[in-house]
Amino acid sequence: MSFDNFVTSSLVPSVLSTESVRSVFKTIAAKQIVDSSSLKERESEALTMLEEADLIGSGAGGAKYYVTAKGLKVARDIEQL
Secondary structure (H helix, E strand, C coil): CCHHHHHHHHHHHHCCCCHHHHHHHHHHHHHCEEEHHHCCHHHHHHHHHHHHCCCEEECHHHCEEEECHHHHHHHHHHHHC
8 A cells, every 4th residue: 555545544534534524625625725704613623623634724814725735635535435
């Protein structure tokens, strides 16, 4: 198993284990850049988890969230599963 596949296989069950986190990740990954006001306040825990896993990042001032290169790789792998 390559390192990239290991990263995806370890992140999917751990970070993306709940439907709410998967939903937030898929929203950001599909658009690649999302205005933070479009994400609900109750999703702050999911956003924190995704940022800590380096799947998303936040722009200056936290006004926007974007999918990272690692996040794009994971999103592509999820589509292939």
